[in-house]
Amino acid sequence: MKTVVLVIGANGQLGSVLTESLKQKFGENNVIASDLKHREGYKGIFEIIDATDINGIHEVVDTYHVTQIYHLAAILSARGEEMPLQTWDINMKTLFNVLEVSRQKNIDKVFFPSSIAVFGEGAILDHTPNDAYLDPATVYGISKAAGENWAQYYFLRYGLDVRSIRYPGVIGYQSLPGGGTTDYAVDIYHKAVRQEDFSCFLDKNTTLPMIFMDDAIRATLELMDAPKENITLRTSYNIAGVSFSPAEIAAEIRKLYPDFKIAYHPDFRQEIASRWPKSIDDTMATKDWGWKPEFDLESMTTIMIQKLKEKYKTGSRNLESLVL
Numbered sequence: 001m002k003t004v005v006l007v008i009g010a011n012g013q014l015g016s017v018l019t020e021s022l023k024q025k026f027g028e029n030n031v032i033a034s035d036l037k038h039r040e041g042y043k044g045i046f047e048i049i050d051a052t053d054i055n056g057i058h059e060v061v062d063t064y065h066v067t068q069i070y071h072l073a074a075i076l077s078a079r080g081e082e083m084p085l086q087t088w089d090i091n092m093k094t095l096f097n098v099l100e101v102s103r104q105k106n107i108d109k110v111f112f113p114s115s116i117a118v119f120g121e122g123a124i125l126d127h128t129p130n131d132a133y134l135d136p137a138t139v140y141g142i143s144k145a146a147g148e149n150w151a152q153y154y155f156l157r158y159g160l161d162v163r164s165i166r167y168p169g170v171i172g173y174q175s176l177p178g179g180g181t182t183d184y185a186v187d188i189y190h191k192a193v194r195q196e197d198f199s200c201f202l203d204k205n206t207t208l209p210m211i212f213m214d215d216a217i218r219a220t221l222e223l224m225d226a227p228k229e230n231i232t233l234r235t236s237y238n239i240a241g242v243s244f245s246p247a248e249i250a251a252e253i254r255k256l257y258p259d260f261k262i263a264y265h266p267d268f269r270q271e272i273a274s275r276w277p278k279s280i281d282d283t284m285a286t287k288d289w290g291w292k293p294e295f296d297l298e299s300m301t302t303i304m305i306q307k308l309k310e311k312y313k314t315g316s317r318n319l320e321s322l323v324l
């Protein structure tokens, strides 16, 4: 049977890049990108979907005979703290709608992104294992921890093939993150290439797990390609990429921009970050579907700087225009 993919949240940091990879894999006509607003210049099929409205999802699934759904829409950790109850409503309602449509329409596979935000101080924060205790302290983290359990519920109760990854902070040159605690690690490269000083909202020694976009996308596709019987975790898989602190990324950037300046002005996001893991144990992902990251801080920095230089040379200084 033909695979037809629906991406919900296709304008986001991950969604915008994943959509392109899915088009390469399944063909442009077999990928339906969707978000709250149309994306200017997007090449391919695009539908406006507000995922809090189940009927909108039903319609698109029927029209295109969708067989897989990637549900990437969510309010992230930092923004979520500004509107906790609304964040809970949006993150959970959209997930329930996706799970319900998928159950009712016999969707083959569903992807639900979770996050390192599911962890809290109850977990060992160095090489945090997959089965660590979950006591998230942000509404985003709480919604992801609950979402993981709902994903597993739909698998156990209805046999729905839902798969999930706990992403570290995702770093890419193609798109910009929005509303997350790890966003600084993308912003810092933009500032470096523009030869501007960087004001960091985290303290210099705050180590967090991160992942280069190419690794994040490859992990997603590999998980979704893995044989069903290999997927032993139906909550979510830890994946590791690279762990570093603001001071370490700044030092790496200084190898290419020796005059690069960073100042530390920790705000409420420091509180969030200090309850998250510093590094991740991804043994389960390696064992079940062969996960192995390829990028370290050095190789990621080289590519980020090279690609952003090209973009700033050809494009405007307006960050929005840098989104794919």
Ligand code: SER
Residues within 6 Å of the ligand: 076, 077, 078, 114, 115, 116, 117, 140, 167, 168, 169, 170, 179, 180, 181, 182, 183
């Ligand atoms: N990057 C996300 C955030 O900072 C974590 O999943 O909220």
